[in-house]
Amino acid sequence: MRLHELIAATLPVVGVALAANARPYPPPDSHLQSTNFLDHESYLDSLDDHQWYLDNIPFIDVPDKSLQDVYYYRTSVTKRHLEWAHEGHGWMVTEFIHPVSWASKFQTIPDSAPHHVVELRWLRDPNYVKDLIEQYTRGGVEKLSGISYTHYMHRAMLEHAQATGDIPFLTSQLSGMIAMYNLWNTTIDNSTGLYHRIPLLDAQEYSLPGYLVGGPGESPMQEWNDFGLTAAQGGGNDYALIRDGPETYRPSFNAYMVANARAISTVASLAGNDSLAEAWSDYADDLYSRMEDMLYSDELNFWIDVVEGSDLRCEGRQLIGYFPYRLDVGTNETKLRGLEAGLTSEHLLTEYGPTTLEQDNPYYTEFKNTTNCCVWNGQSWPFSTSVYLGTLARIARDGLSDIITPAFFNQEMSKYTRTNYKDGVPYTAESHYPTIDMWSGDTTNHSENYLHSTYMDNVFTNFFGIIPSLDDNFVMKPLVPPDSEWSYFMIENLPYHGSLLTLVWDQDGTHYDCGGNNSAGLSLYSNGTLFHHQPHLGPVNATLPFDTAAAAQHLASKPQWQNILANPNVPWAGYPNVSTSWCLNPDGDDCLYPAWKMNDGLLWYDTTPDNRWTNNQSYSPYSVLDLRFARPRKISSLSLAVFADSDRGGVVACPEGLRIADGRDNQTVAFRQPWTDCVPNALNTVFFSDPARRSGPNITTPMGDDHDEAYTLETDHLQVTLSDRLRYTTAISEIQVWVAPEPGPRYEAEDGLLGAFIGGFQGEAVGMNGNFEAGGVRLGPGGWVELGDLRTQDGEAGRKELSVIGGGEGTVEVQVNWLSNTTVEFAGNGSRSVEVDMLRGGNVVTIFQTGGMPFIDAIVVGE
Secondary structure, eight states, X not given: OOHHHHHHHTSOXXXXXXXXXXXXXXXXXXXXXXXXXXXXXXGOTTOSOHHHHHHHOOEEEXXXXXXXXHHHHHHHHHHHTEEEEETTTEEEEOSSSSOOTTOOBTTOOTTTHHHHHXXXXXXXXXHHHHHHHHHHHTSOHHHHHOOOSOOOHHHHHHHHHHHHOOHHHHHTTHHHHHHXXXXXXXXXXXXXXXXXXXXXXXXXXXXXXXXXXXXGGGOOOOOSOOTTXXXXXTOOOOHHHHHHOOOEEOHHHHXXXXXXXXXXXXXXXXXXXXHHHHHHHHHHHHHXXXXXXXXXXXXXXXXXXXXXXXXXXXXXXXXXXXXXXXXXXXXXXXXXHHHHHTOSTTTTOOTTOXXXXXXXXXXXXXXXXXXXXXXXXXXXXXXXXXXHHHHHHHHHHTTOOSSSOHHHHHHHHHHHHHHSEETTEEOOOSEEOSSSSSEEEOOTTTTTTOOSSOSHHIIIIIISOBOOOSSSEEEEOOOOOOTTTOSEEEEEEEEETTEEEEEEEESSSOSOOOTTOOOSEEEEEETTEEEEEESSSSOEEEEOSSOHHHHHHHHHTSOOOEESSOOTTTTTSOSSEEEESOOOOTTSXXXXXXXXXXXXXXXXXXXXXOOOEEOTTOSSSEEEEEEEEEEEEEXXXXXXXXXXXXXXXXXXXXXXXXXXXXXXXXXXXEEESSOTTOOTTEEEEEEOOOGGGOSSSOOOOOSSOXXXXXXXXXXXXXXXXXEOOTTOBOEEEEEEOEEOOOOOSEEEGGGSEESEEETGGGSEEESOOEEEETTEXXXXXXXXXXXXXXXXXXXOOEEEEEEEEEESEEXXXXXXXXXXXXXXXXXXXXXXXXXXXXXXXXXXXXXXXXXXXXXXXXXXXXX
């Protein structure tokens, strides 16, 4: 069976509609039977690359078209921010569309990472989130760059498991979770026992504490613009302090740490370590007690900031006061009444709110008083609003308040939906003015499609009221409007505990055609089979009709295919790399669309911000792309993300023709002239055919021919020739080469990551002092090479022998999962073995040069 036949064979019997372009690898959940009640393609008209959505997202159909349109747009935002980091390291999720210097490894930024985990847990490919999690627990994100932004990552990992049901994956992260948590010990004040951080590093610049100490002599600021005068002259503002804020005990940060400690306790209990679970639970309770004593204002009946050192109490409601409840911290009736008090038009409620600082505070600014992107003393921030909605939903669905009701939640959810627009179409940037329909943080080529918040998760867990849990029940407490307004809705193919769920609400049984099951009421399907029905829309508590543990493990056992062409260190570091015969530089200076953008792991199809190479203004009707790998690899296909803007008045269209050849001997393995099935703004996968079966070079590569098997080529050099369509130019956003994972036990050093950029190519290069040579990597002073996804023979945890094969003169430290180091010395070629603790699943092994110029050939994992 050919590779593309194998992929086609994995499609579910009741599957989704197919787009024209082939998949580069089988979807991991292809063994599941989905439903196809909705016409999925009809919801994707405004989106690119339809096949990705057909394979990855739950589809919704609702009466509120604004909510529906924003939902599909926000799925496209998550797609834009998926970065294939590197072979073995897998997927990463970015916050900014372009790399920024203050990001961490692979462009992750810790403050938004938990939002990414809870948002992307609703995509059907589980690897997006699992890879992100393991970069934090095993990939050394915070060890490499140092702690930066506060986060609730541990709690998010638990919430991820509640949706996926993959408890073994969760428990296998325990040691990494503890190590992550302990990195923050440097921020504890020994006298109070509380954690402190400047508001900037709590992701909220220009917060209230900065204004209260940013005036002359660290007094409250009196006038915003002091014209540069000294304190004696009536000025003296410290604008850097106003922006960054002082070291502060914040309810947001300390609530994160309480929730994170409780998450560790839960995971330890699941792992069978009761004493560890009790210790972390006790620590969380003690931290909460200290937090309540110092950070709760009896006068306001609300959580407040307190400046570390001076103990200055920042009396004023900020939206971070709603964060603890979302994390199940501070949920008693007193705290709930305090949350109610801020929900008025005098305090936090506006048309595009809520505001991040209450409006009756003297430091509230309706309109920004600086062009700086990030002002949190009043602007409406989706980052905070999405957390705030989670708090409202928890209160409303349990009927705990006469103010925070389902109707009130819907009002605020509707505002959030309305905020996610610009010029009449769905859009998200950084911050929004609270009272007018305009984004206040929206920098061109930087803020577009900003992923710093959730929306999908708010739709599923808040609005539809799905309450994920680790048990076998499906619980739902919907907050949708009354039947008179919402007589129908559908959620189709929602991933949950290794299954695909479809939820159909049809008040009178006439709105949807569900293959004969057109009953009035609420119907729930699992993998295409009806398992629950009730006549009215209301709370659901239904036992799932399958072994959830087995289903989750079946999904988790699917091999993760690897893109072996992506290199996050381009254009500076070695292999793999892409070069071209042309680059646009109209001023004779820098190349505007460099070739390395085709293998940086980032993929989107927007005109602005751009991320592509183009042969625009080339004097030749074709261009040649050279793809080189550090060693020969077995390859059966090539995927090209073809950018086109001819439908919006541009000059870029699908290429007229395509030729792919083995760069070593120029043998053609794929030829399309004309390339009639090229799909613009989509990933086009071209499978290879055997050049020995060709009568000549000008033969179109067969597609879907039962007599031709997929051809596998072993090479370290591919050459791609693209010919332009008449009157148009060609552009490629990304090239991907997907292969099945190599299971070990030998892992080649040249497949590894040679150092890294902290903050991408705008940031700091670390560990890149080395070279690919002679089938391995030679490390210079400070250099390191890292390999991901190293596994034991049975994939389980245990103490194993790790053999480092290499040579030269020098010493290295072998580090496993950024948790423990072992020194190895080389004096000539050979193998050096060390005993290491391997974790369940994929492990990250990093080899640091500590002396000489050692050569690393490979790593072998023993039995």
